[in-house]
Amino acid sequence: MERIVTEKRSFVDEYGRERIFYGVNIVDKRKNSEDNKYEFNIDDKLLGDMSARGLNLIRLGTTWSMIEPEPGKYNDEYLDDMYRIFDLCAAHGVYVLFDMHQDLYSPRCYGDGAPDWATITDPYKPKEPKLVWAAGYFWGKATQRAFDNFWDNREYNGKGLIDYFAAMWQHVAARFADHPALFGFDMLNEPFLGSDGGKLFKKLVSTAVGTVICDKRIKCFKLVGDFLNKQRRDEVKYLEQITGDVLKDVTRKAGYDYVRKFDIEKYSPFINKVSSAIREVTDKGVLVMENCYWSNTCIPCSTPAIEVNGEREKNFCFTPHGYDFMVDTPQYKYASNDRVRAIFEEHVRTQDRLDAPVLVGEWGGFGGEGEDWLPHIEFLVNFFEQHKWGFTYWHYVNDMFNSPLMKVLSRPYPMAVGGRLNSYGFDRSTQEFNLSFEGDGECAAPSEIYIHKPAKTVEGCEYELEPVGESGAAKLVIKPVSGTVNVRITF
Known part of the structure; x- marks a missing residue:
């Protein structure tokens, strides 16, 4: 397999060929593993089915808690099993993007990511989210405080949390740097703002209510009527007026200042520190910069290009995420192409600013039985192709490569x-x-x-x-x- 690097807005191999990658997410979100084995059975059959469908990349995810269950002590037996997966992927010509995943900061906050010892919530006790998992971001004080302490590099046993995280990544990078299947390192999934993210949510709600009542583009009484009528509510008619332009205006008004402050003051120094730690042990592997959680909603990403030792990193890419409101619900067939168009057009503007290649890290999801939701997936793939973007679909499920989804992805x-x-x-x-x-x-x-x-x-x-x-x-x-x-x- 050829080493992959970046050149302006393209991924290229050692022959100078421009490369495109279509793939899938496979993510182990567990807190720990009794047998130190990866959760999913990634074997020759799975990889053979995958490559036969034309998919040549896995965003292979795990968590900080799996790798560093105790401060400074790494689970090398588990990493050995991931190395075995890399070997299998190489045999099938499939590249691997190593993803350090998190949702809601950690298992102790009813999500996945950081180990218990690195989850510092101060006086706030984690509470299990109700209705939707993301509620833990919106008003979960424990999750928000844990992120605040992480971004502030709060010390644990005399060492900062980000310093632990960077050292952990350095250990991982040294282990996988020379593997032929390595595509790159995705340093942290969907970074969240912390307490400012909760403030943003409150402002977003008030801005949305004001828009529904006052914006001339919204017919307020029709929206309320569509919501109160069971049939029209089931068909999500009440969201049809929330177009891409409306979504963009509401989210920017509510969140632009919060996100810009976070991107520049917190996320950029963090990703530069972790990148520098990785580059101390290897110059191989594409370094991945994501947008923050709230930039999945049309709020512009303001993070500068990755820098290592004060200079722009030569080998990095941008991996945005984006979903419609209806993702992973029975109403997914009513997902709005216009809303996701607005989300990904904002990511186009970020690419223009960064002048770097794009690999869409997460998108898609599932819509239950039937195929009525596949036109939405088709719309997105067509959009990505227009911009010469590769992607990793969210998320692998059993027998996925024989499902109707392959009518679009293959x-x-x-x-x-x-x-x-x-x-x-x-x-x-x-x-x-x-x-x-x-x-x-x-x-x-x-x-x-x-x-x-x-x-x-x-x-x-x-x-x-x-x-x-x-x-x-x-x-x-x-x-x-x-x-x-x-x-x-x-x-």
Whole structure:
């Protein structure tokens, strides 16, 4: 497998080919493991099914509590099992993004992430969230205080919490740095503001109420009527007026100042410190910068580019997340394309500011039985392709690679291009794939296009086919060529 680095807004390999990654999240959120084994059975069958569907990346998640159950003592037996997974992935040509996951800060706060010893809540006792898990962010004083203490590098046994976290990451990076399957290091999932995040939520609620009552774009009585009528409520009609523009205006008004302060004063110094710790032991692996939790809602991310020792890191990317309100509910088929468009258009602006490649770290989710929600997924994949973004879908479930979701996710795309991409995309309605790139005839490796089933026609290139799995999928391999190449494939 080729080492992956970044070059301006692209991921490239050691041959200089531009690379695109389509993948899935697999995350072990447990507090601990009695047998020191990874939660999910990632084996040859799973990886074979995955690669046959054209998926070439796993965002492989674990938690701080799993790795450092006691201060300064690392669970190397558990990391050995993760290394075994890396080995299996390499055998199937699947890259791994190592994700340090958290939700609600820690298991003691009814989430996942930090070990108990690093969960300092002061006078606040954690309470289990009701209705939705994220309520622990909105008004969970213990979760908020735990984050405040973390961002302030509160000392435990004479050492700051962030210092422990950075040392833990340095230990992990040294262990996995030379593995051929390594894509990069995702240092902290969806960082949360702490107590300012709770203040933001309160302001968001009051701003939303004011918008519903006063904004001329909102027909208040219709919204209330849609909510009170059971059929229209079940069809989520009351949210149809909350368009992408309305969402953007409400969330920015409520949260922009809070998020900007956090991004610049807390998150940026944190990610620079952890990045520096990693770079002390290896220059390998793409360093990943996420947006904070609240920037999943159209609030701009203000975090500067990652710096190591005061200089811009050469090998980093931006991995935004984004979901509609309806994700993981029976009403997911009513998810708004306009709202998620607004969320990801804000992420486009962040990419423009950072001038770095994007890999969408989390998106998607599930909508229960049936396929009525798949057009929403199709909309998002098309958006990502327009911007030449790869992704990791949230989240792996049993038999996922044989589910209806694969009708959308398993699709033709350029895995590797000997040159630079101009554009690519697949129209599922017409079953037509188009790719344009500027070829580098001196490239020492071919371009590779994944096709999910046998093609009817291939135009614009000379190629060979390499079968992938046993379902008719293949890699369409194009020898290095100079100049503009326009490929059209029909199915």
